[in-house]
Structure formats: C-alpha cells, structure tokens
Amino acid sequence: MTITSPLPRRSVLRALTVAAALGGAAPASGYVSGSAAFAAEPETYTLTIRHLDRDGRVPTHYRTSVTGISGPGAGRSEQPHDASGTASVRLPGGRYLLESSLWTDRVADGTDWIVQPRLDLDRDTTVTVDARTTAPVDVTPPDGPAAFLNSGMFIEVTHGGATRMASIVKATPTLRTAHLGPEAEAGSVKQWYDSYWTTRAGGYALGRTFSGTRALTGLTHHYTAGELATLELRAVARPDAGGAGAGSGAGTGAVAGTAGIDLAPTVGPAAGPSVGASWSLPVPGTATLFVTPLRGTWDVVYTAPAAPGTRPNRYFADGIAVRAGATTTHTFDGPVVGPALTGRAGVERDGDTLTADLPLLADGDGHVPTAPSFDTAWAGLYRDGALLHARSGGLDRATFTVPPGPASYRLAATVARRAATGATTRVNASWTFRSATTAGPVPVPVSVVRFSPGLGPAGTAPAGIPLRVPVTVQGAAADGRVRALTVSMSADGGRSWTVLPVHEGAVTVPNPAAGTAVSLRAELTDTDGNTLDQTLVDAYRTG
Incomplete structure (x- = not known):
C-alpha cells in the first residue's frame, strides 16, 4: 500500500486497514488569450513493468503501485496489472515511488516486497520486478518459544519537498524484501520494521529504523x-x-x-x-x-x-x-483517583470565555478515562462571590461566558459515584483566581494535588502500617510556586480530619484497620495567591 498524502497520525493508521487506490486528476490544459498556442501538456512516457516470481516465471499473484513524488505526476497513483505479468501505464514525467508485492496461494511461501524509491521517468522505461533478488527478513526475539503475531514494514521517500510512503503488513513471519533501481539522494529514504511476538506473560515489540539511499534488501537481527x-x-x-x-x-x-x-x-x-x-x-x-x-x-x-x-x-x-x-x-484504573493536569493547562481564558479541560477522575498514574463513570456531577463558576454559571457534569470541555474586565473567580466542581471497594466515591475541588479579558487564549492559574501511595494489585494498602504517600503539585503552583500546602487524612468518610506534615514531598498516613477507606484533602495557595481546596473521599482502602 502507498500513502500519498500527509494525514494526522491516527487517520493514517486507520487507513492501513484497507488497500486504497489513490487516483490523480487529469492534467489541465488552457488557452492563452491572443496567442495561437495552447498551454503545453506535460510530456508523458510509457512505463512497462515486468514481474517475475522466485522461479523467474509469471507470478501467481502480484500487486504494484506507482506513485508520483515530484514533477507533473506528483500525487498521481496507478496500479498497473496484466495477467501476463507485464503491465504498462502512461505517466507524466517526474520522480516516482514504485512498490510491488508478489505471492502465491501457499501461505508458507510468504511475500516478496520490492521497492524502487527512485524512479525518474524521463523517457519510455521498462522495469523488472524480480522476486529472485529478495532476501529474507529474519528478526527474532531472544525467547525461542515466543509466537509471532504480526509485523509491518514501512518506507518513506522524500524528493522535491514532497514525501510519499509505502507499506506492507504481514500476519506471518514470511517476508522477503529487495531494493530496485538506482540509489536515491543521501538521507531521502527512511524505512522501519516492527514485529510483535507473544509469550505467556506478555510479549515482545521489536522495532528498528533505517535511513539512507536504498530500500532494504532483507533484514537480519536476532535480539538479545x-x-x-x-x-x-x-x-x-x-x-x-x-x-x-x-x-x-x-x-x-x-x-x-x-x-x-x-x-x-x-x-x-x-x-x-x-x-x-x-x-x-x-x-x-x-x-x-x-x-x-x-x-x-x-x-x-x-x-x-x-x-x-x-x-x-x-x-x-x-x-x-x-x-x-x-x-x-x-x-x-487504580487509586488514587482525582483531578490531573498532565499535559494540559486545565482552564484557559480567550477574550471573555473561560474553557475548562480538567478531568476530575484520572486514575492513580494520571491516565484520563475516555468514559468516566459517575452518579452525579456538578460544576459552578462564581464571579466576585456570586454564582455566574452552573452546569450538570464535570469540567471536561466546559465553557463559560464571563463579563469583560477583571474580577475574582471561584470554580467549584464535585463528582460522586457509588461506593465500592477501592473507588474514590466523591471528588470535591474548588479553585480561586483573578482573571480579566484577554487578547487570546491565556492559561488561568489553577493547580491540582496528586497522591501516589504504593498500593497492592487490588489497589489496597496494608492495614495498621504507616504508609508514605508522595504528594505532587501540578499546574500553576508546580516548580516551587507553592506558598502554602496543607494535607489532611480522614478515616470516617470526611467527617473529621487529621493534618499530616508534608516532608520531602510526601506525607505519612497512619493506615487504619482493614477494610477502612482513607480520604485525603489538600489545601494549597500559590505564590500569586490563587488557591485550591481538593477533597478525595475514599481515596484508597486498607486490606
């Protein structure tokens, strides 16, 4: 398969599930006013491709793509085919990428993949795709009994400021490859091969990249x-x-x-x-x-x-x-679940619009769920002490329109869900900050506190044993911008709280009896006076 246009990465990956025929528009022609001559059509040439299998005969099956990289044929893609094994196509002059797969009806024979990264079409040209020139791709993990899952080889060719790609995906470890034609310019050919293997406990993901002037003719690497x-x-x-x-x-x-x-x-x-x-x-x-x-x-x-x-x-x-x-x-999917600001500002102001992208139920490692489950969720925005907006739901992609000019704001949110072993049953958070009209998107100074106890496979902590819990600040108050931080714990669902000293980035929680939920609270003020009040009810349980 040849990919001929740059796409967002995930779109490209989805495109790999089908064999797409990418066509090109016919060359345009025009008339020059006041002249007896038409605009010149691009010169075209006949490209003839002969296909030979490993015995030098017509292959049982083959598929060939020719894609324009630069010149009048840039972006054009053709898949010439003829049952005789010799196929022709007429194309405008220019630089092309040719790739061809040849195979039989026997799975054990595998596939021959031959790539010509540099095909300069400036005259009628004949190319021979010969499976006898290929060498095996022999890449294996150090674990002999590991079972092969699948693999993919990709090539990227750049010329004249344009890039084209081709790929082959295999469900069996029976791939042979070869370079065809002259060398391309230094560094214009990039190629990578990824293969995957499974074991009882997991598996192997083996990948390697190459850069140079030629496509790979075989590949051997036995990993240690x-x-x-x-x-x-x-x-x-x-x-x-x-x-x-x-x-x-x-x-x-x-x-x-x-x-x-x-x-x-x-x-x-x-x-x-x-x-x-x-x-x-x-x-x-x-x-x-x-x-x-x-x-x-x-x-x-x-x-x-x-x-x-x-x-x-x-x-x-x-x-x-x-x-x-x-x-x-x-x-x-483990505790301690709570707000997270990894890789995001959390809240931004653009003109007189506040937009929040502040997940309240990120898991203990900060991974954000795509479909967070809760029973009730509410968020409210206060301006100078008066409720300005209220909404059902959390703070994922929440938008608030605010009056122009400076003011003091408080953004509050709560999420509750059914009580269950190991679950955070309620998250409450409240942020205060000052904000004024902006000329463009500007981060609003909000922060969160993350708790990272070392818990067992079931997400529980040993009962009756003091537990060191690392405390991390994310957002505006990170990197030494904390003026004050108070951390407290509760063993009765938040009815009463005990302050825990923060020492060297952690607190020590005196874990209660087995089966008890430990709740955690953080009250923070940053160096500019912005505040956070965050409560995690049933942060984790003892076992």
Whole structure:
C-alpha cells in the first residue's frame, strides 16, 4: 500500500486497514488569450513493468503501485496489472515511488516486497520486478518459544519537498524484501520494521529504523535480552461503575497502542505510522512486554473491563520513554483517583470565555478515562462571590461566558459515584483566581494535588502500617510556586480530619484497620495567591 498524502497520525493508521487506490486528476490544459498556442501538456512516457516470481516465471499473484513524488505526476497513483505479468501505464514525467508485492496461494511461501524509491521517468522505461533478488527478513526475539503475531514494514521517500510512503503488513513471519533501481539522494529514504511476538506473560515489540539511499534488501537481527527495555503494564481490580468488572472485582482488560488500527487493542511505537499487536491483561494482573528503545517512545492504550451495557473506559499513555535494561511501569484504573493536569493547562481564558479541560477522575498514574463513570456531577463558576454559571457534569470541555474586565473567580466542581471497594466515591475541588479579558487564549492559574501511595494489585494498602504517600503539585503552583500546602487524612468518610506534615514531598498516613477507606484533602495557595481546596473521599482502602 502507498500513502500519498500527509494525514494526522491516527487517520493514517486507520487507513492501513484497507488497500486504497489513490487516483490523480487529469492534467489541465488552457488557452492563452491572443496567442495561437495552447498551454503545453506535460510530456508523458510509457512505463512497462515486468514481474517475475522466485522461479523467474509469471507470478501467481502480484500487486504494484506507482506513485508520483515530484514533477507533473506528483500525487498521481496507478496500479498497473496484466495477467501476463507485464503491465504498462502512461505517466507524466517526474520522480516516482514504485512498490510491488508478489505471492502465491501457499501461505508458507510468504511475500516478496520490492521497492524502487527512485524512479525518474524521463523517457519510455521498462522495469523488472524480480522476486529472485529478495532476501529474507529474519528478526527474532531472544525467547525461542515466543509466537509471532504480526509485523509491518514501512518506507518513506522524500524528493522535491514532497514525501510519499509505502507499506506492507504481514500476519506471518514470511517476508522477503529487495531494493530496485538506482540509489536515491543521501538521507531521502527512511524505512522501519516492527514485529510483535507473544509469550505467556506478555510479549515482545521489536522495532528498528533505517535511513539512507536504498530500500532494504532483507533484514537480519536476532535480539538479545540486553538490547531490550521492560514495559510493565498493570491493571488494578477496581469494582466500581466504569472500572474493572463493575462489581465483579475481576475481568480481562486489553492493552492497546495508538499505533494500532482503529479500535484493535495493541501496543505500538509513537513514531509512525505503524502497526501494533494485541495482548490481554488479567484484572488484577500484569503484562510484561520487552520493547526496543532504538525505535523511540511507545504508545499504550488500556481498555478496562466494563459492566454489561456500559461503555468501557480506555486509558491512553502516549510517548512512553524506555531504556535498555530498565523497567518502566504503568498502572491503569487504580487509586488514587482525582483531578490531573498532565499535559494540559486545565482552564484557559480567550477574550471573555473561560474553557475548562480538567478531568476530575484520572486514575492513580494520571491516565484520563475516555468514559468516566459517575452518579452525579456538578460544576459552578462564581464571579466576585456570586454564582455566574452552573452546569450538570464535570469540567471536561466546559465553557463559560464571563463579563469583560477583571474580577475574582471561584470554580467549584464535585463528582460522586457509588461506593465500592477501592473507588474514590466523591471528588470535591474548588479553585480561586483573578482573571480579566484577554487578547487570546491565556492559561488561568489553577493547580491540582496528586497522591501516589504504593498500593497492592487490588489497589489496597496494608492495614495498621504507616504508609508514605508522595504528594505532587501540578499546574500553576508546580516548580516551587507553592506558598502554602496543607494535607489532611480522614478515616470516617470526611467527617473529621487529621493534618499530616508534608516532608520531602510526601506525607505519612497512619493506615487504619482493614477494610477502612482513607480520604485525603489538600489545601494549597500559590505564590500569586490563587488557591485550591481538593477533597478525595475514599481515596484508597486498607486490606
């Protein structure tokens, strides 16, 4: 398949699920007023492509694409085919990318993929696509019994300021590749290969990139354990609405990468386009994946089990950096659930419009659910002490129109959901700040406090043992802009509170008896006088 136009990354990935025939418009012609001559049509040439299988005969099956990179044929794509194995097409002159796949009716024979990254069409030209020139792609993990899942090879060719791509996706490890034609300009050819393997405990995601003047003729790399990084993905049993099992306390989730195709659960590299692969994840449980750091960062999506008739929550973890020999852990759908500001301002003012994008139910690692479950939610905006706006629902994509000029504001929100083991049953948050009319989008100074206790697989903490709980400030008060911070805990659902000293970025919680919910509260003032009052009722439980 050839991709001929730049698209948003996820759109490109979805495009990989079908073989798209991308056509080009016919060349335009015109008449020059006052002249006897028409505008010159682009010169065209006949491109003839001969196809030979591994025995030098007409292949059983083949598919060839020719896509214009630059010149009059830029953007035009053709798929010439003839049962004789020799196909012709007439095209305007210019630089083209040619790629061809040849295969038989026997799966074990695999596929030959031949790419000519530089095809300069300036005369009638004949090209021979010969499967006898290919070499095997032999990429394997260090674990011999690991089972192959799928793979994808991609090539990107740049010329004249334009880029075109081609790819092949395989469900069997039987791919052979070859370069065809002259070398392209230095660095104009980029190619990458990703393959995925499964084991009882998880699997392997093996990726590698190349840059140069030629397409790959075969690829051999047998990975060692020392070349790989460990990506540990954990799912917490949280039997609340929208959480694991929704009352069952267990289930099976799925880990998925945004490099995957549409809604398929996969893990994949952040740099794409690419393909991904699927792994199931027991809840509670852990999937251990070994990935190649040289492929760059990795994207993961976790889909939590859901109650019948409800939408499952998906949690995105994008751009995960890994290092050979090191372990990176992401825990999904677990406590302490609360507001999060990772990668976002939270609240912005544009002219006299306030827009909030402030998730109140991010999981313990800060992953934001796509379908947060709650029973009731309310948000209100006060201006100089008077209620200006009230709305049902949280602060995801909430918009408020405010009067012009400066004023003091308070933004308050509460979310409540059914009590359940390990669930945050209520989140209350209130922010105060001053704001005035702006000439464009300007962040409003809001902050949140995140609590990160080390909890067990079920999201609980040992009863009767003091627990160190790291405290992190996100938003306007981060990076040393805290004037005052008070943290308190409650073991009776928030009826009474005990202040906990904050020392070296953490508090120590005297965990109560087994089966007790611990609630946490943070009261913060930043160096400019903006405040936060945040309460998490049933932040976690003891077990």
